[in-house]
Amino acid sequence: LVPRRQPGVSFLQFKMPSTYSFASAVDTLARGSGDSALFGVAVDISAAYRQLRYADHVLWENLWCCPAGIVVEARLSFGQAASANVFQRLSNLIILIVRDAFDRAEAADPLPEAGDPDFWSSREPGAQSRRGYCQMFIDDPVAVAISKPRATRLGSIIAAVLARCGLGTSPKSQGPTGECLRVLGLDFVLDDLLVSCPVDKQQR
Numbered sequence: 001l002v003p004r005r006q007p008g009v010s011f012l013q014f015k016m017p018s019t020y021s022f023a024s025a026v027d028t029l030a031r032g033s034g035d036s037a038l039f040g041v042a043v044d045i046s047a048a049y050r051q052l053r054y055a056d057h058v059l060w061e062n063l064w065c066c067p068a069g070i071v072v073e074a075r076l077s078f079g080q081a082a083s084a085n086v087f088q089r090l091s092n093l094i095i096l097i098v099r100d101a102f103d104r105a106e107a108a109d110p111l112p113e114a115g116d117p118d119f120w121s122s123r124e125p126g127a128q129s130r131r132g133y134c135q136m137f138i139d140d141p142v143a144v145a146i147s148k149p150r151a152t153r154l155g156s157i158i159a160a161v162l163a164r165c166g167l168g169t170s171p172k173s174q175g176p177t178g179e180c181l182r183v184l185g186l187d188f189v190l191d192d193l194l195v196s197c198p199v200d201k202q203q204r
Contacts, residue, residue, distance in 0.1 A: 034116035041155035113147035
């Protein structure tokens, strides 16, 4: 259900995550990492769309006829134009929960290697202040953080939240060597702070 607008009530506006938003976050973390390294995490949601079931009262909107009879799509379909938007709304909520849980964990149990304190203390109010960043384009969660323990923490929170949502996950290979973080077709090489564009994507 989409909530109706009410006087005095505002709704959060989400921008679609992109390679630009990820690169911008990586750049900020790199400049504020001090002597620490950046580490990335990627999770694959197994058959993401098919894990979401339609409510019984809307099944009639998701049926079609064929020579063999009537087919009812009981789960979110890859072929429907609205499916990506439906799943992205869920993804936005999941990322909000992950960021909140990460902030609470960082406050309750600060980790070493928090980057350059001068850099982070000079940030303007409202600017990125987390030592970790995550985003989720439809069904592809990716994250990057300062230090391996912090990246492990952020990745564990993502996996835990997805598990609580009932969304099964599986291992995900990353890039041609498995040592880079692939985000929307681009390979982020965090060790060298480089972005590699595969040949088949360069024309785009």
